[in-house]
Amino acid sequence: MYKQLSSGVKISITRSISTSFESYLASIGWDGERFSMEDFIASWQAYFQENAAWVEKIPTEILMSSEFHEEMARKIDEVIAKILNEEPTAKQIETIEALQKELGTDYSYACKAEAAYIEQLLKEKQK
Structure with a gap:
């Protein structure tokens, strides 16, 4: 069907x-x-x-x-x-690592969609 x-x-x-x-x-x-x-x-x-x-x-x-x-x-x-x-992109990994270093966090992520979520979360914490 x-x-x-x-x-x-x-x-x-x-x-x-x-x-x-x-x-x-x-x-x-x-x-x-x-x-x-x-x-x-x-x-x-x-x-x-x-x-x-x-x-x-x-x-x-x-x-x-x-x-x-x-x-x-x-x-x-x-x-x-x-x-x-779906693997996170190299750019996502680079951005997240830089943000985590700046913010002193240690979030883990396993896929591209979760990396997008973590990246957004970190950018909001950065504000």
Whole structure:
């Protein structure tokens, strides 16, 4: 069912998952101990219901289908794995190291998205 959707709708779905996942992790301070898949899914659902036009482009019978829900669960897992496995850039590492040295902090980060969060956090502390 998911494969039948237009590429634009599939891109929008992926973007909504990525955006809401990163936003959810920021809301819990990227604290893995506080992570709850149920809370993330609720956050994603709220996000796409308020912000995503793709929902309206999918027929109701597909949206209600258990097969579609299973495909969406696999897509969510795929997007999350991609985010968590993307290495921080050299520029991010350089910036974070300089900020941490200046501020006397020692935050760790494991992926590009988390590095972006830490970089923003440090820049705000710098102000």
